[in-house]
Amino acid sequence: MTRKAGDEASSSLFTSAISRRAALTGMAGLGAGAFLLRLSSLPAQAAAGGELQVMAWEGYDLTSELADWRKTNGVTVETTSIANQDDVQAKFVAGNPPPIDLAEYNQAYADLYIREMKIVTPIDVSKVPNYTSDNLFSQFYDQPTWFADGQHWGSPYIWGFNTILFNADKLAKPASYADLLDPSLKGKIAIMDDTVSSWPVAARVAGLGEKYPLLTKDELGKAFAEFSKYRDQARVIALNQGELVNLMVSGEVVAALCADPSIITQTDQQNMKIEMAMPKEGPVLWVDAWFIPISADNIEAAHAFINQSLDPAVQAKVAMAVVQAPVSKKAVALLDEKSRSRIDYNAIDSIFAAGLPGIPPRASDTHATYDDWIAAWQEFKAGM
Known part of the structure; x- marks a missing residue:
């Protein structure tokens, strides 16, 4: 690769x-x-x-x-x-x-x-x-x-890709992650409790996607400061796919940030039209x-x-x-x-030209470590 x-x-x-x-x-x-x-x-x-x-x-x-x-x-x-x-x-x-x-x-x-x-x-x-x-x-x-x-x-x-999933009957296809910050969607989006997918997106929405996973500690702070706007917009940080399916089928959630499209099969079985969008910032491969x-x-x-x-x-x-x-x-x-x-x-x-997403280093003198990211992620979730 x-x-x-x-x-x-x-x-x-x-x-x-x-x-x-x-x-x-x-x-x-x-x-x-x-x-x-x-x-x-x-x-x-x-x-x-x-x-x-x-x-x-x-x-x-x-x-x-x-x-x-x-x-x-x-x-x-x-x-x-x-x-x-x-x-x-x-x-x-x-x-x-x-x-x-x-x-x-x-x-x-x-x-x-x-x-x-x-x-x-x-x-x-x-x-x-x-x-x-x-x-x-x-x-x-x-x-x-x-x-x-x-x-x-x-x-x-x-x-495959983890990307934006949305209720096609209630929402136009998002062209960017930022579209999910529209005030009309307050309390109607979900974030997955999934570090492998969510961390690259946190970097991307802050304009630091090309640097991920090698962000400095200051850049890590900037990434989560920007990503917190999505948390404040969200109804829930979903623990698993089953929870997300239930929320989308019930109509409580109309879009999910960087989710697994496999849930489309489950929502189809319940006559719920869920589609995936490829934001301009890119899905997570x-x-x-x-x-x-x-x-x-x-x-x-x-x-x-x-x-x-x-x-x-x-x-x-x-x-x-x-x-x-x-x-x-x-x-x-x-x-x-x-x-x-x-x-x-x-x-x-x-x-595949850009390579697959990596993971922050375990130890580094210049970049935020994996433990730094974990701490930031836990703080992020605690803010719900």
Whole structure:
């Protein structure tokens, strides 16, 4: 993946994020011995089939898309929903993590999971035949965010944008985040309790988007001073997608700042017309990947699951279901017209040219650190 210039900016794509919502303190001093001991006790090869323990974002767990595969292979899946990225690493804070076989992570968490917490088991791509340059867009094949030190740590399987979502029957399409500050929308917008998406937007509305995540402490203060205008305009800081769906369906909220378009599927089912807008400041780009935790005890089935997640037909189905985009270039032709026209796949190089959003550095003499951002975020939320 293309990265920003400069050593610190480059490394920021691999700096550790503690959560989409709140920090897990004390991780820096967490010993790796328990994790390595757990890894050494895993079987070299687990039996195919059986039960898979999966942690996934709501709607992204492939429950319907892999129904036939599960039946054919005798696989049962127990899914735990992720509301915030910290739900995943929280499972590994204790020295005896549960036997989770698969989980998702946003690209910004690579360094935390792989190098600091050491909770990721390398993927054997010989067992993932769908992981090929012929099937995947080049942005997702052997890129440093997921392939490093000669090993595959994650398998990208879905990407997209968090952006403005709005009730098309009650509001004209916003052209800018600033449109949500219109006095008529006082108490009618929502902000997601999601640091990965909200922090870049805080920087952008303050005119500091190109510097994110490397803002000085003074610039951090300016970013949240500007972002507070949106908080003061909001009815709520929504904790999860389910809360946002309920608020939009009830009509209490008519627009959400930088939300996941996957809720459109849920609102459609309730005859609520929600659309997404691409503000001039830009949506927040992200890529989610599957990884196999060190506590996995059904590694064979985990690899098979990852492989099926990259099947073009499965890719198309999940992309349409969550209103996002496939990593498989072969899947594009299988999308319905509405889904295919939502993104110009011929322009994917330019979409990713600026790189994926990073995370503020853990330590810095010149820039606001991750802890500084967490403190500012908590203060921001306390002001509701």
